[in-house]
Amino acid sequence: MKLNIAALMLTGGLTLAMNAMAFEPSKPECIAPAKPGGGFDLTCRIVSNGFAEAGLLKTPMAVTFMPGGVGAVAYNHINGVRPDDGNALVAFSSGSLLNLAQGKFGKDLDESNARWVGAAGVDYGAIMVKADAPWNTLAELVADIKKDPTKFVVGAGGGVGSQDWMKAAILMKSSAVDPKSMRYVAYEGGGEALAALMGGHIQVYPGDAGEMQGQLEAGKVRVLAVMSPERLEGEFANIPTALEQGIDAQWTILRGFYLGPKVSDEAYQYWADQFSKAYESEAFMATVADKGLMPFKMQGAELDSYVRERVGYMRNLAREAGLIQ
Amino acid sequence: METLNFLATGFSVALAPLNLMLVLVGCFVGTLIGSLPGIGPINGVAILLPLAYAMGFPPESALILLAGVYYGAEYGGRISSILLNVPGDAGAIMTTLDGYPMSKRGEGGRALALSAVSSFAGSMGALLMMVVSAPLLSQFAIQFGPTEYVWLMVFAFTCLATMVGSRPVKTMVGVMIGLLLATVGVDSGTGVLRFTLGIPNFFDGVDFLVVVIGLFAISEVLALLEQWARNDFVITPVGKSFVSVADLLAVKWVVLRSTVIGFLIGVLPGTGASIASAVAYGTEKRIAEGDDEQFGKGDIRGLAAPEAANNASAAGSMVPMLTLGIPGSGTTAILLGALMMFNITPGPLLFEQQPEIAWGLIASMFIGNIALLVMNLPMIGLFVRLLSIRQAYLVPVIVMLTFVGIYSIHGDSFDLFFMVVLGVFGFLLRKLHFSLAPVILGLVLGEVLEENLRRALSISGGDWGILFNGPMAYTLAGATAAALLVPSLWRWYKKSGPRTVVTGAPLAEDD
Numbered sequence: 001m002k003l004n005i006a007a008l009m010l011t012g013g014l015t016l017a018m019n020a021m022a023f024e025p026s027k028p029e030c031i032a033p034a035k036p037g038g039g040f041d042l043t044c045r046i047v048s049n050g051f052a053e054a055g056l057l058k059t060p061m062a063v064t065f066m067p068g069g070v071g072a073v074a075y076n077h078i079n080g081v082r083p084d085d086g087n088a089l090v091a092f093s094s095g096s097l098l099n100l101a102q103g104k105f106g107k108d109l110d111e112s113n114a115r116w117v118g119a120a121g122v123d124y125g126a127i128m129v130k131a132d133a134p135w136n137t138l139a140e141l142v143a144d145i146k147k148d149p150t151k152f153v154v155g156a157g158g159g160v161g162s163q164d165w166m167k168a169a170i171l172m173k174s175s176a177v178d179p180k181s182m183r184y185v186a187y188e189g190g191g192e193a194l195a196a197l198m199g200g201h202i203q204v205y206p207g208d209a210g211e212m213q214g215q216l217e218a219g220k221v222r223v224l225a226v227m228s229p230e231r232l233e234g235e236f237a238n239i240p241t242a243l244e245q246g247i248d249a250q251w252t253i254l255r256g257f258y259l260g261p262k263v264s265d266e267a268y269q270y271w272a273d274q275f276s277k278a279y280e281s282e283a284f285m286a287t288v289a290d291k292g293l294m295p296f297k298m299q300g301a302e303l304d305s306y307v308r309e310r311v312g313y314m315r316n317l318a319r320e321a322g323l324i325q
Numbered sequence: 326m327e328t329l330n331f332l333a334t335g336f337s338v339a340l341a342p343l344n345l346m347l348v349l350v351g352c353f354v355g356t357l358i359g360s361l362p363g364i365g366p367i368n369g370v371a372i373l374l375p376l377a378y379a380m381g382f383p384p385e386s387a388l389i390l391l392a393g394v395y396y397g398a399e400y401g402g403r404i405s406s407i408l409l410n411v412p413g414d415a416g417a418i419m420t421t422l423d424g425y426p427m428s429k430r431g432e433g434g435r436a437l438a439l440s441a442v443s444s445f446a447g448s449m450g451a452l453l454m455m456v457v458s459a460p461l462l463s464q465f466a467i468q469f470g471p472t473e474y475v476w477l478m479v480f481a482f483t484c485l486a487t488m489v490g491s492r493p494v495k496t497m498v499g500v501m502i503g504l505l506l507a508t509v510g511v512d513s514g515t516g517v518l519r520f521t522l523g524i525p526n527f528f529d530g531v532d533f534l535v536v537v538i539g540l541f542a543i544s545e546v547l548a549l550l551e552q553w554a555r556n557d558f559v560i561t562p563v564g565k566s567f568v569s570v571a572d573l574l575a576v577k578w579v580v581l582r583s584t585v586i587g588f589l590i591g592v593l594p595g596t597g598a599s600i601a602s603a604v605a606y607g608t609e610k611r612i613a614e615g616d617d618e619q620f621g622k623g624d625i626r627g628l629a630a631p632e633a634a635n636n637a638s639a640a641g642s643m644v645p646m647l648t649l650g651i652p653g654s655g656t657t658a659i660l661l662g663a664l665m666m667f668n669i670t671p672g673p674l675l676f677e678q679q680p681e682i683a684w685g686l687i688a689s690m691f692i693g694n695i696a697l698l699v700m701n702l703p704m705i706g707l708f709v710r711l712l713s714i715r716q717a718y719l720v721p722v723i724v725m726l727t728f729v730g731i732y733s734i735h736g737d738s739f740d741l742f743f744m745v746v747l748g749v750f751g752f753l754l755r756k757l758h759f760s761l762a763p764v765i766l767g768l769v770l771g772e773v774l775e776e777n778l779r780r781a782l783s784i785s786g787g788d789w790g791i792l793f794n795g796p797m798a799y800t801l802a803g804a805t806a807a808a809l810l811v812p813s814l815w816r817w818y819k820k821s822g823p824r825t826v827v828t829g830a831p832l833a834e835d836d
Binding site: 035038041042045063065066067068072075077102106107153158159160162165183184185186188189192195196198199200201215217290 | 367370371374375466467468469470471511512513514515516518523525526528529594595645649650651652658659660661662663665666668674734735736737776779780783784786
């Protein structure tokens with residue numbers, strides 16, 4: 001009888017333990033929807049290295065690549081082939097969300113076709129001009145643009161409707177200039193746009209604060225404003241926000257991860273928990289900073305509703321700009 | 326003097342045992358990767374990057390390894406171009422034009438040796454130019470705006486016209502097909518999807534490598550199969566030919582010019598080995614006007630030019646990466662990403678703050694190039710023997726390699742199907758006596774031309790006058806006009822002048 005009770009307790013204990021550990025990824029994987037070395041690769045390294053250093057992984061996490069359409073190919077792959085694979089985190093950025101909002105991830109796919117699970121960090125837009133440009137503040141630039149919007153050429157690393165274009169459009173809109181009247185030039189990636197700015201082919205470059213690390217000190221470009229709600233830290237501490245200068249132009253670049261739409265609640269909860277543990281870990285947050293991102297701690301259901309809300313906001317922006325009907 | 330000091334620092338980094346070993350490994354692996362059809366420098370670097378990262382190498386060592394793979398692959402790309410008519414990578418497309426006919430004549434050894442020496446000379450020349458004038462060149466690169474790119478592409482197209490040969494209409498149709506393929510994808514000017522058929526894989530446009538491999542490798546395999554079915558294999562003679570001093574002397578100016586062209590085009594962001602080799606080839610053919618009947622049939626000048634140029638462009642594309650933090654080619658874009666993964670921000674301050682990385686890399690490239698030449702020359706005999714492998718074994722191996730190579734780009738089977746479709750299409754084109762190189766060049770040049778023309782016009786607000794602005798634009802426009810007019814004038818002059826030179830030897834059908 002005693003034995004039975006012991007056995008019962010043992011099985012009971014086991015069941016409990018098994019419930020707590022209901023999901024454990026057998027082959028954790030991070031899918032970077034870009035070529036190696038791209039922005040999504042860096043995002044994936046944040047979980048693969050950061051989780052490892054924070055001691056959150058039993059099996060090392062592999063990073064695989066699936067480039068195409070700022071994440072469109074990966075989104076279709078996950079929905080079509082592995083909708084219930086709890087092993088695979090897929091990296092996304094605000095750029096992916098913007099395309100999703102415009103229906104560029106395929107006609108039948110929207111933000112409800114994924115389970116948004118954890119944030120890696122954020123970056124913010126930054127308005128840059130050449131170092132010897134005549135403007136010292138964003139207000140001066142905006143005043144000149146208002147006089148004749150067609151006089152200045154704005155260029156950035158993405159086409160019309162991309163995140164970079166959106167930053168420019170938001171700047172125009174908040175300066176009461178019709179975004180359609182701006183002269184916008186699309187380059188292949190931020191590097192080319194930066195080169196065009198240095199070469200004087202374009203006058204304004206709405207880029208990211210993160211990519212300016214190391215360039216600020218070289219003094220070839222001047223950052224007039226960061227598009228963040230508050231001032232940034234570190235080497236950006238001296239750069240005022242657009243808001244401070246009276247122009248309500250904000251753009252947050254969110255980087256994070258989603259799981260397939262049919263992934264079980266256990267798996268979803270497992271990853272959400274891992275993220276909340278990671279945010280408490282110094283090693284993880286150091287990895288985030290190393291990869292040029294600022295902390296943004298949001299996971300699970302909170303992130304899921306945040307992302308859906310962001311996509312809705314972006315859809316409105318795109319509609320106002322005439323990008324979608 | 327200061328430069329020499331820095332270079333000495335660089336060599337002390339590059340000659341450290343680990344780095345020396347990595348540069349040799351990188352070059353060797355690069356040559357292998359480059360010689361495999363379908364896997365080019367981009368894939369090579371992309372495949373090794375996660376590995377280098379996982380091995381925990383210090384940043385300069387990782388960069389030395391990856392750069393070794395990069396220029397090693399530019400070296401190796403020529404092997405399958407020459408022996409199999411399948412470009413090992415995109416920069417080696419032009420190499421097929423004269424390299425393959427040479428190897429069909431039994432001069433595979435000569436072609437391989439000559440191209441190895443040209444590659445070496447191209448790399449070394451480019452490296453010297455880089456050491457002497459990197460900062461100056463980075464200025465040149467950023468001054469080069471959309472207008473200048475437009476003219477450079479127009480010039481490249483004019484050079485292409487020299488490839489017209491005996492079938493002008495078919496060449497033009499080929500270029501048109503390439504241009505059409507270039508229009509697929511998101512239109513950056515308006516954000517509208519063009520000709521994507523709703524397939525997300527086409528949103529970024531048609532992948533260049535898939536087209537190259539589909540058109541060249543798969544169609545070559547189909548052609549081999551056809552021969553096999555008809556039972557009329559042409560056994561390629563495996564001669565024991567080698568490059569002679571006379572050959573080298575004959576191409577010395579060709580190599581020198583192509584090195585400069587390749588290097589400068591490499592320095593420009595957005596233009597890489599494929600454009601560099603096409604412009605070099607076209608320029609040489611123009612210069613040889615009147616004496617160019619052999620181009621396309623196994624002329625050593627037509628082989629030396631693209632090989633010197635594609636290697637020079639690899640070195641050139643490092644210049645903006647190191648000095649400005651701006652990639653000069655697709656492969657350097659990945660190298661740049663690699664640096665950032667090691668928490669190093671390439672940019673204007675790299676040379677000052679981390680000279681061991683920048684100069685260590687440059688020094689390692691000198692060492693790597695010598696190693697490549699030493700490695701390559703004795704192996705030529707081995708490579709040539711590839712041709713004596715029975716087709717029954719060779720064909721499946723080529724097919725397997727291309728499939729693996731293409732799958733490794735995106736990890737998506739869509740590309741494999743698309744490649745096969747293109748292969749069948751390429752095979753049909755060949756049966757109709759189209760040349761395939763113009764298709765590829767139309768695709769590459771067309772994309773750069775369209776993007777930059779639209780950039781130029783958005784900058785000017787639609788005013789075409791922007792295209793006639795600035796000394797560089799005038800120079801390139803002048804070169805274009807010269808490339809168009811000089812040959813006709815030359816022909817006219819020779820017709821009206823005393824008939825000392827017999828021109829227009831009857832063009833042989835080149836099937």
